[in-house]
Amino acid sequence: MMSVQTNFEKDFETEEYEMLILVRSSCKGAANIEDMLKPFVDFLASIDLRTGQFSHEKGRLEWLIKNDNNRQGWGYEFKQLGIYRITVRKCIPQDQTPYMNNRYMLINMLEENASNKKLEALKAYYAKPVSIENELGSFALDREFSWFEGIVNWNGVEANVYLETDEEDGDTAKQAMKVLKRVVDNIVENDARYREYAAEELTELANDWMEASDEIDTEEITKEIFMKRMEMSEIMVSSNGSLSLFYNDDDMFWGHVIEIDVDSSGEIINAHIAG
Known part of the structure; x- marks a missing residue:
């Protein structure tokens, strides 16, 4: 029988790479999958650090954590309009909306409060009352x-x-x-x-x-x-x-x-x- 982790990972490509994201809002919850939780955050824009390519397309970041009663938080902490450098695997495209085809599996958070001119300009726009x-x-x-x-x-x-x-x-x-x-x-x-x-x-x-x-x-x-x-x-x-x-x-x-x-x-x- 396939484990929850293996089943989750099969939706994503095997290549791992770094990207920058501008997070839309903090994590508010997670899907329950057997003994695991799948939290997620949405992002407003991203930069593929392999190519430097900037994208203003909305996307989603997902990961798994153990569903433990003593758990505090969602494994990773993301703040609204925060800029983060992360390691990811991109989802294998399916017959879905562009937004759901722009999903990534989070491997690691490398840097909080990362800096990038394009993302900072966008952050200033979204933060403006x-x-x-x-x-x-x-x-x-x-x-x-x-x-x-x-x-x-x-x-x-x-x-x-x-x-x-x-x-x-x-x-x-x-x-x-x-x-x-x-x-x-x-x-x-x-x-x-x-x-x-x-x-x-x-x-x-x-x-x-x-x-x-x-x-x-x-x-x-x-x-x-x-x-x-x-x-x-x-x-x-x-x-x-x-x-x-x-x-x-x-x-x-x-x-x-x-x-x-x-x-x-x-x-x-x-x-x-x-x-």
Whole structure:
């Protein structure tokens, strides 16, 4: 039987070489494979040190570590927008996206805080603060997630807003902002519509949860009560014009959130509990 390590390595070419990478963000987790973990980080640009060839193509770095309860960290530590010199093996190209064909197996980290003019110029560009200011408020770009983050007044409640950038790693969110403005322009009517839809879909379920709780003498939740107990929390708007709205449940679902999905035409698709 093939070991996890052997199976992992067979996806990569045998040649080992050095490259420089500009890391997009720190390692956030790993895939679980039997008794091993496969952490990964994405990078924004790289330089092949065999040829000096610079590439602004996104890629991924992967490696294996033992899945140990006493483990601390992910084997290697990468920081957001750090420049690293590493030894790698490139993946064998498959019928996949260019991004997944630009994967590398990490053999060794040779140097942290490596220096290179092209990568440093790119790092300065990505590190530069970018924001959108308009009548709705101020929205700051979080490059790690490719979205702008801000707060809007939603019928007297402060709601966190996340606007997806027009393209990944971009610095505009014109499409998402257009949708947000459209929603906020009719905020009272839209809010009532979202609440009504959620109440229609979930009131019966809320009563089932209430019956399953330990509380005594709880009043039946009507659709009207359900609508009133919902409190706006977050809005996520994608670049394709669809959006997800998250309302706090006032403990109707024991602290879960109520998520409402709306398509690009403004039609509500579904309402469910999440989190």
